[in-house]
Amino acid sequence: MSLPNSLYRAVILDRNRKLNVEIANIPIHDDNQLLIRVVAAALNPTDWKHVKLGWGPNNAVAGSDCSGVVVKVGENLKDIYRVGDQVSSTLHGLSRDTPDNGAFADYCVVDPEFTIKYKQTLSLLSKSSDCVGDIDTFEAAASITLSLVTVGQSLFHFLKGSFEEKTLKDDEYYLVWGGATSFGQIAIQFAKHVFQWNVVAVASKKNEALLKELGADIVIDYHDADAVEQIKAKTNDKVIIATDAIANSHTIQFTHDATSNDETVERIIIDNLNLLGEEKIKNLKKNVQVTKTLMYPLNGKPVQLTEDILIESDASSVEDNKIFMKFAQDYINQGKLKHGPLKLLPKGLGSVSEGLDLLQEKKISCQKLVLKISDTVP
Ligand SMILES: NC(=O)c1ccc[n+]([C@@H]2O[C@H](COP(=O)([O-])OP(=O)(O)OC[C@H]3O[C@@H](n4cnc5c(N)ncnc54)[C@H](OP(=O)(O)O)[C@@H]3O)[C@@H](O)[C@H]2O)c1
Structure with missing residues (x-):
């Protein structure tokens, strides 16, 4: 036309x-x-x-x-x-x-x-791809960006990942509930390879190999009735920070329950992607803080999300987004970030x-x- x-x-x-x-x-x-x-x-x-x-x-x-x-x-x-x-x-x-x-x-x-x-020239994908790959096509590039910005606010801003130093102890863990989500696939890579955290991901069993290829140390199947107990056992009860990428009333409770019960840990942070607050969690541990990632206002502009909900932009999140995206662009142009399976x-x-x-x-x-x-x- x-x-x-x-x-x-x-x-x-x-x-x-x-x-x-x-x-x-x-x-x-x-x-x-x-x-x-x-x-x-x-x-x-x-x-x-x-x-x-x-x-x-x-x-x-x-x-x-x-x-x-x-x-x-x-x-x-x-x-x-x-x-x-x-x-x-x-x-x-x-x-x-x-x-x-x-x-x-x-x-x-x-x-x-x-x-x-992008520094490298992007080509076009000829067919769907089932595997992890380099970001060298327009389709792969399109597939990562919203999740990337979201990972920046969750892992860098709220969970305090650092490009310079390791912010978790050697035996502590980051948990991503929803490891196979688009967010989870990018979060696992940054958590493991950039922030140097131990990573436990929650996803269907069939996605275990792919999430381990991206960097997950442990993958637990959320279909198992004892998924929370498995996380606690395999991490030695050392989940200190987490993102609930599914963020419904069940998963926020599971994510909370999977974090460490050690009361001497100063602060456990649980971030989530659907604006859930602490009131959604029963028996909230005293040292748990719940944060809410929302990527839209990270460009510094307030967002009228619905007729009634106006979300203001927060200056420190906006500043951290700039720092994170600058790092992410270099990281991508060095060929270090991978895309997940793509269905064309x-x-x-x-x-x-x-x-x-x-x-x-x-x-x-x-x-x-x-x-x-x-x-x-x-
Ligand atoms: N606040 C923000 O700024 C922001 C930004 C991005 C996304 N989001 C929200 O975050 C959520 C995830 O988005 P996305 O695009 O990353 O997701 P997505 O790629 O559409 O997620 C699909 C995956 O969800 C997994 N899943 C479904 N139920 C699960 C459960 N109970 N436990 C663990 N994993 C489960 C499935 O994993 P398996 O295949 O392993 O079963 C499936 O592969 C959505 O609600 C989205 O609207 C919010």
């Missing part, structure tokens, strides 16, 4: 809460942003939540993870970026603040705080609706759903 310069294809939420590929105006970037031509995009649970839980407004563009080529550079970013740079980025799709902008589109506007610029959807933007249903129905295990814009049927 050939379109006038100001028009493009985008996946838009209609008034019946259905997602359709439509023609729209190209979003406007400001002096601190980039306009990119999207080459590939990845699907995330937040995309279906914005549709099905009513977070996103009608007529907004969907999509939160993408990769592509820079086509316009904001005035204040000209020292850092050039037209033609290959990047991946995350943005708030189906947003109340920026409804014209989303990753499931021919073009989108991105913030440098959420963007990785067949119809480009036309696959979004189907793909989000698969995510919502929990039919996807340890795989990232990705799409190529060029597969979109005009």
Whole structure:
């Protein structure tokens, strides 16, 4: 389809809460942003939540993870970026603040705080891949960025991972409940290889080998009724920090119960990805602190998440995101971060609706759903 310069294809939420590929105006970037031509995009649970839980407004563009080529550079970013740079980025799709902008589109506007610029030339994936691999395709680049920013807030900001020194003792552990999630696959790599923590991951048995390849020391199957006891036994009751990446009322309790009962430990921190608070935990240990990761405001802008919920940006989280993303970009460009299994959807933007249903129905295990814009049927 050939379109006038100001028009493009985008996946838009209609008034019946259905997602359709439509023609729209190209979003406007400001002096601190980039306009990119999207080459590939990845699907995330937040995309279906914005549709099905009513977070996103009608007529907004969907999509939160993408990769592509820079086509316009904001005035204040000209020292850092050039037209033609290959990047991946995350943005708030189906947003109340920026409804014209989303990753499931021919073009989108991105913030440098959420963007990785690649040194190596990215190619295109020819088929789905079942294994861990180098981030050398647009699809792989699109698959990591939202999770990467989230790992930064959880492991670097809240759980105090350090690039310079080991912040856990040799016999202490980091626990990730949901090791096979997109978040978990990146968290395990940073926890083990960057922060030098011992890592215990909770996931289905079938994903054990892959999570160990990424860096997990111990993998426990959450389907086992005694999963919490197994964690305690295998870590010698030394889980001191944790992220609950599933973060429902059951998993936050399991995560809490799996942490150390040693009252001499000054502070045990449990971070979670679904804004759960301490009140969700029964018999909360005195030394446990619960923190809540939310990646959207890490670019320094407040977020109107739902009609009623406004989330302010926190200055120290924003500062830590800048430090973390700078490190992460170098780490990725040194070829050290790996992507997990990728499932390539067949119809480009036309696959979004189907793909989000698969995510919502929990039919996807340890795989990232990705799409190529060029597969979109005009
Ligand atoms: N707050 C934020 O800023 C933020 C950012 C990113 C994500 N999130 C939220 O975090 C959650 C994870 O997102 P994601 O994209 O990383 O997930 P995802 O890739 O969609 O997660 C899928 C995986 O969840 C695992 N899983 C399901 N139930 C589980 C359980 N009871 N215990 C352990 N693992 C379980 C499955 O593991 P197996 O295959 O091993 O069974 C499956 O492979 C979502 O709710 C998302 O909305 C929040």
